[in-house]
Amino acid sequence: MSRVAVIVMAVVMAVQLSQATKENSLIVILVDGFRWDYTVVHGVGTQLPGFQHFQTAGTRAEYLRPVYPSLSYPNWHTIATGLYPERHGIIGNLIYDPERNKTFYLMDTNSTTDPTWWGDAEAIWTTATNHGLQTALFQWSRCDVQWRTESDLPRYCERFEYDPTGSTHRLPKRLSQAVDMIKEEDYRLVMVYEGSVDTRGHYKGPLSPEVAAAVRDVDQALQQLWRRLEETGMVDTTNVVVVSDHGMTQVNDGSLQEVEVGQCLQESEVVESLNSCPELKHKVKAFLKESVPPRYHYRAHRLIPEVVAIAEKGYTMNVNELAPSIKVLTTDASSYFGNHGFDDTQGQHPDMRGVLYAAGPAFARSRKAGPVEQVDVYGLLCHALLLPCHANNGTPAHIAPFFATPSPNTDGWSSKGVSVSIFTTAAAILVFFFFFFCLVVVVVAERDTSSTIFAILRGNFISNHSTWTQRWE
Numbered sequence: 001m002s003r004v005a006v007i008v009m010a011v012v013m014a015v016q017l018s019q020a021t022k023e024n025s026l027i028v029i030l031v032d033g034f035r036w037d038y039t040v041v042h043g044v045g046t047q048l049p050g051f052q053h054f055q056t057a058g059t060r061a062e063y064l065r066p067v068y069p070s071l072s073y074p075n076w077h078t079i080a081t082g083l084y085p086e087r088h089g090i091i092g093n094l095i096y097d098p099e100r101n102k103t104f105y106l107m108d109t110n111s112t113t114d115p116t117w118w119g120d121a122e123a124i125w126t127t128a129t130n131h132g133l134q135t136a137l138f139q140w141s142r143c144d145v146q147w148r149t150e151s152d153l154p155r156y157c158e159r160f161e162y163d164p165t166g167s168t169h170r171l172p173k174r175l176s177q178a179v180d181m182i183k184e185e186d187y188r189l190v191m192v193y194e195g196s197v198d199t200r201g202h203y204k205g206p207l208s209p210e211v212a213a214a215v216r217d218v219d220q221a222l223q224q225l226w227r228r229l230e231e232t233g234m235v236d237t238t239n240v241v242v243v244s245d246h247g248m249t250q251v252n253d254g255s256l257q258e259v260e261v262g263q264c265l266q267e268s269e270v271v272e273s274l275n276s277c278p279e280l281k282h283k284v285k286a287f288l289k290e291s292v293p294p295r296y297h298y299r300a301h302r303l304i305p306e307v308v309a310i311a312e313k314g315y316t317m318n319v320n321e322l323a324p325s326i327k328v329l330t331t332d333a334s335s336y337f338g339n340h341g342f343d344d345t346q347g348q349h350p351d352m353r354g355v356l357y358a359a360g361p362a363f364a365r366s367r368k369a370g371p372v373e374q375v376d377v378y379g380l381l382c383h384a385l386l387l388p389c390h391a392n393n394g395t396p397a398h399i400a401p402f403f404a405t406p407s408p409n410t411d412g413w414s415s416k417g418v419s420v421s422i423f424t425t426a427a428a429i430l431v432f433f434f435f436f437f438c439l440v441v442v443v444v445a446e447r448d449t450s451s452t453i454f455a456i457l458r459g460n461f462i463s464n465h466s467t468w469t470q471r472w473e
């Protein structure tokens with residue numbers, strides 16, 4: 001690179017950072033489990049003016065496809081990093097590390113405190129903090145765990161704590177705080193988590209009146225936000241993004257049939273025993289880790305188990321009947337009315353899709369973009385903050401329609417990890433399987449032990465609110 005080019009790049013970066021510190025701020029609202037069509041199915045008669053504001057003042061995606069598995073923590077960290085779970089390492093809500101004999105579980109705050117889980121990728125709040133931007137997070141993931149050093153930590157952080165009540169009353173207060181922090185304390189990035197829509201979706205079902213009420217409450221909070229930004233003269237300097245991690249589907253209506261995999265499972269030949277079992281034919285497909293189809297982006301990380309078994313459309317796996325030497329780690333979701341985690345990597349399960357809305361000075365007005373992937377969201381946030389993105393798995397063309405002006409931060413995207421072209425090719429080849437949706441059972445095999453130990457994770461039923469039924473006993 002020539003000296004002139006280096007100087008030009010330095011000037012451009014200095015201008016960007018100057019703009020970042022003086023002009024743009026960003027409020028990101030993560031609404032857990034907000035399905036892509038909720039504003040339609042729950043908007044009848046109410047119009048949802050808070051969301052409608054994005055139609056005139058911003059840009060919205062047709063839908064957002066979550067990364068696989070369509071669970072909270074993997075998707076939260078993809079939003080924060082632009083990477084697939086096989087790159088950022090948060091491969092599930094429940095993870096087992098056989099090398100360290102440690103378990104990560106979303107509901108167990110002590111287990112997620114270990115910074116080792118988070119060491120593979122820098123979250124956007126760390127990048128923003130390291131570039132001198134005041135950053136605040138409300139109930140957002142493990143923002144309290146430092147990535148490298150203490151100086152990485154955002155100025156304000158409330159870590160994620162599960163709220164089983166499904167209450168919506170905190171969101172308006174947090175958004176009001178966000179506006180105050182930006183206006184009075186020079187915060188530039190405020191990220192707010194809202195869990196009520198997901199909680200109610202699980203316990204009452206995605207089409208329930210309780211979810212409809214939560215959607216209306218989120219809308220009210222947005223209406224209040226728009227009013228406050230108007231009153232405080234911050235409309236032209238504040239970007240607002242609403243994103244969800246995944247959708248939600250009804251699971252208690254007989255659409256899923258349980259199959260017992262334990263009766264087929266043999267310790268010595270896990271994949272072969274599952275794939276050759278007559279009872280599982282056309283219902284379950286098992287893969288060695290290295291053979292997991294590329295469209296899942298679920299094989300590169302060391303924490304991904306050696307064997308991944310995927311149930312085909314209409315089936316879920318049960319693990320009650322196992323050999324005595326097999327130890328089980330699983331979660332119970334039987335009482336749920338709604339759930340997620342299912343596979344939409346080929347469009348098999350639209351209910352898993354979420355939303356992406358954006359409005360503010362960085363974004364185009366009155367525009368509807370096409371579908372986006374969860375890995376794209378990180379680039380969108382970087383653009384709004386004029387922050388330099390690290391290499392990621394997003395596709396700039398997916399989010400280009402959102403921008404009021406072309407993004408300066410797209411060079412080098414997808415240079416790390418699975419390339420877009422590989423993904424696209426794999427998706428085309430595997431379109432044959434379009435009509436299958438999948439549940440995943442992840443099987444960990446420690447083959448160097450005298451009696452093989454398996455941890456079976458009912459992947460699609462590992463959700464935020466599952467409870468342990470057995471635990472490494």
Ligand SMILES: [Zn+2]
Pocket residue numbers: 033072198199202340463464465
């Ligand atoms: Zn959930």
